[in-house]
Amino acid sequence: MGGKRPSQMHKRATGKAAVYSRVSTKTNAKRGGVQRQSDASLHACRQQSLKVALSVAEVVSGSLPLDKRGVFQKLLHDCKEKNIKKLFVESTRAVARDANVTEALFQLSKKLGVSIIPSDVPDLFVHNPNPAQKFLRRVIAAATELEKNLAVQRLQAGLQLKLTLMKKAIANNEKFIGKKPVAMTQYGKAKINGRLSILQKIKKSGKLTSDMRLKIKRECNKYEKGKFGLRTLAETLSKALKKKARLGPETARRMVAEIKIV
Structure with missing residues (x-):
C-alpha cells in the first residue's frame, strides 16, 4: 500500500x-x-x-x-x-x-x-x-506583565466610568442607563460588578408583584423584631418568592436590607 x-x-x-x-x-x-x-x-x-x-x-x-x-x-x-x-x-x-x-x-x-x-x-x-x-x-x-497591567488599567478605567454613571442615575432616581437597568447592592449603593441578586433577577423578569413584595417586607420586619431567626426567615421568604429550593440563611439576611430599596 x-x-x-x-x-x-x-x-x-x-x-x-x-x-x-x-x-x-x-x-x-x-x-x-x-x-x-x-x-x-x-x-x-x-x-x-x-x-x-x-x-x-x-x-x-x-x-x-x-x-x-x-x-x-x-x-x-x-x-x-x-x-x-x-x-x-x-x-x-x-x-x-x-x-x-x-x-x-x-x-x-x-x-x-x-x-x-x-x-x-x-x-x-x-x-x-x-x-x-x-x-x-x-x-x-x-x-x-506589561500586557496584564495594561488590561487591568483599561478595566479599572471602564469600571470607574460605569460607577460614575451609576451613582448619577441613582441620585436622579433613574431606573436605566441607556437600555441597561441600574443595579444596586442590598445597601443601596451602586453595583458595577458581580451577578444580580435573586430579588433583582425576579424584579428584572417582571415577576416581583406588589403582593409578593409586601409578603417579603412583612416577613423581614418580623425577623428584625426578633420574632424568629434566619432559618425560619429563609423558609418563609422561599415560600413568598415561590422558590422550589429553600434560600440559604445568608441570602435571606441580605434580602432584609435589599427589600427596602428594591
Whole structure:
C-alpha cells in the first residue's frame, strides 16, 4: 500500500514529563482554557517522545506573589522527587503574569533540576542560558506583565466610568442607563460588578408583584423584631418568592436590607 508502518507513525515514549496549566478564573476554565493549554503541552511532549507522568491544572491569578503559588512550587518539588526532568506549559503566561515571580520560579526550577518548557518558546527557560537567552527570558516575562497591567488599567478605567454613571442615575432616581437597568447592592449603593441578586433577577423578569413584595417586607420586619431567626426567615421568604429550593440563611439576611430599596 506504500503507507507508513505503525512503528514509523507512533514513536514509543522514551522518558517522563509533567504538564501544568493555569487559568485565572473559573469562567476561563469552563471556556476551555485549561484544555487548550493541556493540548498544547501534550503535543510538545509527543514531539519529544515523552510520556506524561504528572499533570496539574489550577485556577489562580498569575499575578500573585511567590508565596501564594504553592501549587506550582509543589509541582516542581514533586517532579524532582519522581525524577521528572521536564515540565511543559503552554506559554510564559501559564507560569506567571508577574516578571519577578516568573524569575523566582525559574530559579527554583533550576535549583531542583526541572526544566520548564513553554510549548511556544521551548528554550526560554534553559538552565544555562547564554546572554541572549537570558535577555529574552526577562524581556518576555516583563512584556507579559506589561500586557496584564495594561488590561487591568483599561478595566479599572471602564469600571470607574460605569460607577460614575451609576451613582448619577441613582441620585436622579433613574431606573436605566441607556437600555441597561441600574443595579444596586442590598445597601443601596451602586453595583458595577458581580451577578444580580435573586430579588433583582425576579424584579428584572417582571415577576416581583406588589403582593409578593409586601409578603417579603412583612416577613423581614418580623425577623428584625426578633420574632424568629434566619432559618425560619429563609423558609418563609422561599415560600413568598415561590422558590422550589429553600434560600440559604445568608441570602435571606441580605434580602432584609435589599427589600427596602428594591
